Amino acid sequence: MATSQQVKLLGFPGSPFVARAELALNLKGVKYEYIQESLTNKSDLLLKSNPVHKKVPVLLHNNKPVCESLVIVEYVDETWTGHPILPSDPYHRALSHFWSRFIEDKVLPAVFKAAWNPNKQEREKGAEEAREALEILDKELKVNGKFFHGDSVGFLDIAALIIFYWVPIIQEASEFNVYSGDKYPNIGKWGQEVLNDPDVKGVLPPRDVLLSFFKALFQSIVDSK
């Protein structure tokens, strides 16, 4: 287990993926230096640390880079003691892995297509795909406690936070409608618990700033047509 360490996080304000890494580090009580990246002028450090995707977040632990938000969350869980993030039971770990893949592979690509595809028909198709994925999530995922697994924030809560907080803002900005807590009662109830957690609140960017950012992004897509 790590003790005195140099920990840096390359991030960008407002990113739901960076928030995952921040939340994991905060839950473990890890002190780190936050290095803000520019999306239009990426630093040499970012390009060198994540040559494959060239994206934030990147965790630098004693100069070793770890990339991809959920890989970082799992790395943080395995490297520092304290608040457990993944369940210890292999079956519950498998469920966390399975559903996090579902969010990454099915929910998010559909939401992003609904929000930012330059073609209006494709955006509508994306919204439909997102609704289908969210219906499956609402029907099949079993929340086993206040949070996905037990009474403290864990891996899948961190993975799903983007649905609870960012998706409602993105859909308001991009004028589509796929998610509300009322429409999906099981996810809705779970999301409320997650959003009420003090550690989670600590990594949420201000709603109005995100809304303005996503509105401008959506407008630039509509205008470019």
Next chain:
Amino acid sequence: MATSQQVKLLGFPGSPFVARAELALNLKGVKYEYIQESLTNKSDLLLKSNPVHKKVPVLLHNNKPVCESLVIVEYVDETWTGHPILPSDPYHRALSHFWSRFIEDKVLPAVFKAAWNPNKQEREKGAEEAREALEILDKELKVNGKFFHGDSVGFLDIAALIIFYWVPIIQEASEFNVYSGDKYPNIGKWGQEVLNDPDVKGVLPPRDVLLSFFKALFQSIVDSK
């Protein structure tokens, strides 16, 4: 750790994803019952066990279902002792997770698009994307031993096996050309080691059977246009 257990694997012959689960179980020496599924008439057991994706492989461990091939591999690693599949060091585990996501998210969708998209232009685009992804893999992935991590078959070797064995057969059947060991020397060398491993050999379906299957599949796509 598990001792006397009921283990079943729902599979389909020739599937690279089922082969991953089989290889993990074999490496651990787990005895299991193989239940063959029909792709055109899926069993109630499959539909009940994997209601989200309705796909093989599904591992049933004392009737509890675990779905998605790499989730199964990790579950098997954590449930049974013996041959370690994921490295124990968190940083090397993170590298295994990172690169397995790259294979799942970048390499395979591009290869499948190159092979089976009904539109010829899309197939050519898929081939180009696959070549780009394989170039990154060849350039950036560092093999740390005979296999990806050390001298015995591990998680990323299992994840990448589809590239070494299935992709050359699929591209021959679908008349495109993205992968050869010569073109990508680092992956090529690694792939040779993986394919020469006796446990790996034990789960490889016969080449000629796969080639006929994929040729028929490709022909049905071309004919349907």
